[in-house]
Amino acid sequence: xxxxxxxxxxxxxxxxxxxxxxxxxxxGDHKRLELPPSVRQTPGGYxxxxxxxxxxxxx
Amino acid sequence: xxxxxxxxxxxxxxxxxxxxxxxxxxxCQSISARTDRDPRLIGKVAxxxxxxxxxxxxxxxxYAGRAFTLVGRTQMRHPLGGFWNEWYLALSDGRWGWxxxxxxxxxxxxxxxxxxxxxxxxxxxxxxxxxLGDQGLWxxxxxxxxxxASAEGEIPWxxxxxxxxxxxxxxxxxxxxATLDYSEDPPLFFTGxxxxxxxxxxxxxxxxxxxxxxxxxxxxxxxxxxxxxxLRAPDETQHVVCAACNSLLDASEGRLAxxxxxxxxxxxxxxxxxxxxxxxxxxxxxxxxxxxxxxxxGERYPWGEYLMMDNRHGFRWLVESDGHWSVAEAVPLGEIRxxxxxxxxxxxxxxxxxxSDAVVDGVYGEFYWKxxxxxxxxxxxxxNAPVSLAEEVQRQPGGGEEVNWSKSTYLEGTEVWKAFQxxxxxxxxxxxxxxxxNPHWKTARQLGLWMVAAFALLVVVLGYEVVTHxxxxxxxxxxxxxxxxxxxxxxxxxxxxxxxxxKPIHVEDxxxxxxxxxxxxxxxxxxxxxxxxxxxxxxxxxxFQVTSSYYAGSDEDGPWTEGNRKxxxxxxxxxxxxxxxxxxxxxxxxxPPAPTFNVELRMGxxxxxxxxxxxxxxxVFPVLGWLRALSFEGRRWQESMYTxxxxxxxxxx
Numbered sequence: 001x002x003x004x005x006x007x008x009x010x011x012x013x014x015x016x017x018x019x020x021x022x023x024x025x026x027x028g029d030h031k032r033l034e035l036p037p038s039v040r041q042t043p044g045g046y047x048x049x050x051x052x053x054x055x056x057x058x059x
Numbered sequence: 060x061x062x063x064x065x066x067x068x069x070x071x072x073x074x075x076x077x078x079x080x081x082x083x084x085x086x087c088q089s090i091s092a093r094t095d096r097d098p099r100l101i102g103k104v105a106x107x108x109x110x111x112x113x114x115x116x117x118x119x120x121x122y123a124g125r126a127f128t129l130v131g132r133t134q135m136r137h138p139l140g141g142f143w144n145e146w147y148l149a150l151s152d153g154r155w156g157w158x159x160x161x162x163x164x165x166x167x168x169x170x171x172x173x174x175x176x177x178x179x180x181x182x183x184x185x186x187x188x189x190x191l192g193d194q195g196l197w198x199x200x201x202x203x204x205x206x207x208a209s210a211e212g213e214i215p216w217x218x219x220x221x222x223x224x225x226x227x228x229x230x231x232x233x234x235x236x237a238t239l240d241y242s243e244d245p246p247l248f249f250t251g252x253x254x255x256x257x258x259x260x261x262x263x264x265x266x267x268x269x270x271x272x273x274x275x276x277x278x279x280x281x282x283x284x285x286x287x288x289x290l291r292a293p294d295e296t297q298h299v300v301c302a303a304c305n306s307l308l309d310a311s312e313g314r315l316a317x318x319x320x321x322x323x324x325x326x327x328x329x330x331x332x333x334x335x336x337x338x339x340x341x342x343x344x345x346x347x348x349x350x351x352x353x354x355x356x357g358e359r360y361p362w363g364e365y366l367m368m369d370n371r372h373g374f375r376w377l378v379e380s381d382g383h384w385s386v387a388e389a390v391p392l393g394e395i396r397x398x399x400x401x402x403x404x405x406x407x408x409x410x411x412x413x414x415s416d417a418v419v420d421g422v423y424g425e426f427y428w429k430x431x432x433x434x435x436x437x438x439x440x441x442x443n444a445p446v447s448l449a450e451e452v453q454r455q456p457g458g459g460e461e462v463n464w465s466k467s468t469y470l471e472g473t474e475v476w477k478a479f480q481x482x483x484x485x486x487x488x489x490x491x492x493x494x495x496x497n498p499h500w501k502t503a504r505q506l507g508l509w510m511v512a513a514f515a516l517l518v519v520v521l522g523y524e525v526v527t528h529x530x531x532x533x534x535x536x537x538x539x540x541x542x543x544x545x546x547x548x549x550x551x552x553x554x555x556x557x558x559x560x561x562k563p564i565h566v567e568d569x570x571x572x573x574x575x576x577x578x579x580x581x582x583x584x585x586x587x588x589x590x591x592x593x594x595x596x597x598x599x600x601x602x603f604q605v606t607s608s609y610y611a612g613s614d615e616d617g618p619w620t621e622g623n624r625k626x627x628x629x630x631x632x633x634x635x636x637x638x639x640x641x642x643x644x645x646x647x648x649x650x651p652p653a654p655t656f657n658v659e660l661r662m663g664x665x666x667x668x669x670x671x672x673x674x675x676x677x678x679v680f681p682v683l684g685w686l687r688a689l690s691f692e693g694r695r696w697q698e699s700m701y702t703x704x705x706x707x708x709x710x711x712x
Contacts (some may be wrong), residue, residue, distance in 0.1 A: 001502055002509075005680040009513050012673040016517070019669045020524045023572040023632025027668075030603035030630050035593060 067091055067100040074597075076130065078155050080212040083131070090210060090218060103219045107134055107209045108142050108313065111294030112160055113256065116212040120261040122167065122254070127152040129158075131212025135205035135224075138455050140297040140310035140311055140429035142208060147215055155215045157249055158259075159238075162295065162427060163373030166236045168251030177239055177246045180225045185452060186392075189229065194250060197229035197237055200392040203459035216242065228394030253391065281306060283317050285565040289347045290425060291333060292368050299425035302332070311429070321432055324421045324560070326350045329379065329481065330365050332424045336479035338386060341366040343375070345479070349430070350421030354437070355413070355700075366426060374427065377475065382488035383495060384475050385467035390448065395464050400705030402441040402448055404466070409441035409448050412493045413700045417451070440493060444695075445469035447494035469494050491695045499688035503693065513677045521670045527663075528571065534660040535566050540644060541654040561640035564592070564660065566633055571663040573630040575708060577656060579607040581624060584652035590631060590642040592660075601630045607656065629664065 018024045061076040068089035073082045081092045083104055091098035118129045127148040134142050139491050141161075148156035148167075159166040175192035183189060183202045190196055225241035237250040277290045286303035290296055296310040298318075309316040309421040326348070330336075334345045347366035350358050362380035364387075369375065375386040396403040401410055419434040437452040447467045454460055468490065472485025488495075538559050547557070579586045585608030592601040608622035640660065646652050696703050 001680065001684060002505060005506055005509060008676050008680055009509065010093045012513070012676045013516065013520070016520055016669050018674040019572065019666055020520050020528075021570060023568075023570045025572050025631045025666075026630045028603070028630075029605070030601060030628055032631065033591070033600045033602050035591070035598040035600045037598065 064091075064098045067098055068103075073098060074213065076149055076150070076213060078151060079130070080213045080217045081210075081214045081536050083211045085211070090220070092217060101218065104210045104211075104220070107211060109294055110134075110142055110144060110160075111292075111389065112144055113159075114144070114146055114160065114261070118261050118263075120259045122156075122259055124203075127156060129212075131214045132210065133207060133214060133218065134209040135197055136208045137205060137428075138203055138457050138459055141295070141427055143205070147213065149213070156251075157238075161370070164253060166251060166253050167258055167259075168238060168249035171248050171250050179250065180227055180239075180241055181408050183227050183239075183459040186450070189227075191237075191248065194237070195231065197231050197235075198392045198395070199462075200230045201228040201459070201461040203227075203455055203461065204457060205532050227271065230391045231398075233250065233473070234391055235393055236391065246480070279315050282308065282315050282612050283320075288315065289333065291344055292425060292427065295427040296346075296425040297427060297429045298422070298431075307431075309429070310425065320424060323423070324350060326363065326421050326423065327487070328365075328423065330475070330479050334481075338367075338377075338474075338478045340368050343478075345377075345424075345426030347422075349419055349423075349426075351417050352420050353415035353417050355415055361420065366424065373385055376465070377470075378469075380492065381490055382472060382486045383492035384470040384472050384485075385492075385494070386470055387445070387449070387465045387467040390399045390464040390466045391542070392462060392464055395448070395450075402703075406450055407443050407446075409443045409699045410703065411444075411699075411705050412440045412442045412447070413698075414439040442494045444494045445496040467506065469493060469496055491691065491698065493695065493699070495695070497688055497691045497695075499684065499691050502689040503681065503684035506684040512682040514674065517670060517673055517677065521665075521667075524670075525666045528665045529663055530665075531662045532659065533566070533573075533662050533690075534561055534640060535658070536561065537655050537657045538642070538644070539655050540651040544651065559642045559644070561642070563595075564638045564640065566635050566638055566662070568662070569632055569635045571632055572666065573601070573632070573663045574627050574661045575603060575605060575630060576625060576627040576659040576661075577605045577607050578625040578659075579653040579656035580620045581607055581609050581652045583610050583612075584608070585622070585646065586652050586656055587645045588642050588656065589645060590640060590658075592630060592638050592640050594633065594636050594638050596636065597634075599633060599636075603628045603630055603631055607653075629666065 061074060064073045064075060065071065066073050066084040066087060066089055069084060071082060071084050071086040073091060075082060076094050079093060081090055081101065083090045088104050089665060090101045090104050092101055093136050114129055116129050116131060127150045129146050130149045132144050134144055137144055142163035143159060146158040146160060148158055150156060154169065157168045157580035161575050171194060173194055178189055183199050185199055185202055187195055187199050189199055203297045204223045204225045207218060207220060207494050210218060214587045227239040229237040229239065231237065234252045235250065236252050237248065239389040240247040240249060242327055256574040277293045278287050279290060281288045281301040281304060281677055283306040284301060288301055290299060290310065299306060299308050299310050300306065300321060305321045307318045307321050309318050312351060328348050330345045332345055332348065336343055344367065345365050346368050350361060351364060365377040367375050378385045378387055394404055398408065401408045410668055415438055417438045422430055422432055438451045441448045449465050449467065451463045452460065470574065472488065494659050540557060543557050585606055587604060587606040589604050605626050605628040607624050607626055607661055609624045612619060612623040623708050642658060644651065644656065688709060701710055702708055
């Protein structure tokens with residue numbers, strides 16, 4: 001149990017520290033992408049590239 | 060002043076020092092009383108029983124800086140069998156000391172006056188308290204009588220051959236010991252304490268043979284079946300059982316006498332008689348085994364007790380019950396204090412656990428008292444793991460009563476196996492013993508300490524966040540959908556794609572998170588934004604979705620609402636640089652549900668959720684550890700006749 005707790009402590013502080021010191025977010029609907037220049041320079045194609053999976057919304 | 064006289068029987072020289080009342084002639088065992096003139100012959104004393112005492116008359120020693128000489132002793136017989144020695148110390152300052160010796164223990168006492176009437180022995184009960192005025196409060200350990208058996212040397216009281224004397228042994232705190240001696244009127248009061256043998260600082264004996272080694276085993280034939288019967292403590296043994304024919308034999312007179320045949324129950328002895336081992340640094344020899352039991356609510360609970368003799372003929376017990384082991388030793392009654400329902404001993408409180416009548420079912424080996432099958436004592440047990448205190452009250456022949464306290468310390472079976480080099484492994488323990496150490500407390504306490512340290516670190520980290528995360532508004536704009544749609548060319552089929560691009564946003568700190576908040580005046584509808592914080596130079600993008608939705612209505616339960624017109628999504632930090640935000644609005648249907656929406660981007664947000672989640676994880680294990688330890692305690696006390704508060708089980712008062 002102590003070993004497990006040590007691991008849990010390590011994980012908790014890694015989780016907390018990554019957010020506090022590096023600004024990393026683990027929750028929410030967001031992701032990191034590298035947009036190719038072709039997309040960045042074509043606003044019309046940009047939306048399709050990013051969010052072509054449709055949208056969750058509504059009741 | 061010391062006077063010299065001659066033995067009235069054999070003429071041998073006799074010495075009467077001040078205070079000596081009678082002298083036993085060392086040559087003819089005649090006992091003579093001091094008179095104004097010549098000594099008066101009282102009679103002859105029987106031969107002394109060899110109790111294996113390490114003391115000899117004539118030995119000199121010192122105690123607490125005062126020199127003394129052992130000038131005589133009487134040997135008394137206890138009603139339960141067995142003898143004890145009363146040694147008389149002539150101190151260099153002219154005083155006398157009494158040194159009682161029984162079962163390898165020594166009690167040094169001195170006569171003191173009592174300024175209150177001494178209660179009669181009939182009014183004393185074992186276990187009760189007696190107030191002796193200036194001499195304080197004492198616990199009555201035993202009310203009994205001793206029969207004069209033999210004597211040697213000089214004795215400071217008038218011996219009456221064959222007489223019995225009532226006495227009460229008293230016990231006080233810090234090892235204090237006292238005796239009320241009813242051999243005279245008014246009774247005498249002696250007080251002192253139990254002392255280690257070494258404290259007597261005895262020199263080698265000059266008048267007698269050197270002390271014999273304590274353990275001298277003998278082999279005698281069983282008078283019933285002739286089988287050789289080893290006696291490992293012949294000096295002490297009162298009763299012994301022949302392993303070959305189960306005859307109970309009396310060994311108190313220096314020879315074996317048949318008493319009766321025993322019907323012995325089946326017993327599983329893990330430690331064979333005669334086995335030698337070392338426990339806690341003390342060499343021990345197993346000389347006897349008792350199978351005892353108690354019956355509670357119709358159910359019989361048996362346990363085994365191994366009588367262990369140490370190298371000074373002191374005794375202790377190894378107790379085995381359902382695979383749980385304990386080592387037990389006597390505790391002076393005066394060390395025990397009742398505090399409410401609990402017992403206090405050496406600064407610790409012991410809770411009542413159970414009480415019952417304990418009966419001896421089986422007798423194996425040899426014993427220093429006249430043990431019998433069916434011997435019954437009243438036992439009450441108090442626990443504070445890993446120790447339990449047991450009070451045993453025993454009635455004696457002749458109306459006497461004795462109370463004994465013992466302290467049992469829990470042992471792992473493996474310790475016993477190792478101590479006596481037993482083969483195999485100890486049987487697994489069944490259930491939880493009353494005084495079994497809770498194996499989970501240590502872990503629970505350790506986890507608790509770790510948790511405290513972890514919470515302190517958590518506070519430091521969150522404090523750092525509070526100090527360094529100064530929330531900064533990077534961008535805020537209201538977007539007009541209605542205008543944009545009006546300006547857009549007519550859609551054919553699919554809804555129009557409306558894309559907004561923000562002004563450049565400069566990000567200086569690459570270690571801070573973002574909060575993007577969308578708010579829109581929607582009503583029973585939703586509007587979403589698919590967006591990205593895009594570094595136009597490198598293409599690094601933090602892509603996100605956020606929805607503003609709000610629904611309201613009413614049903615049979617009344618009005619309800621759902622959703623939130625203002626929603627926030629948190630974004631990870633991005634490398635420093637210039638960014639733009641691209642926002643694509645989405646909704647259901649041809650017409651947007653709100654004419655405008657507002658987007659706000661802030662940086663350096665303190666995320667309490669992370670602290671809360673970390674705290675939750677940090678608390679879970681210690682809480683589980685404590686629950687596990689409490690569950691163990693719960694199962695322990697399920698077996699008790701009392702609750703943990705000391706109330707009888709089922710009594711809520």
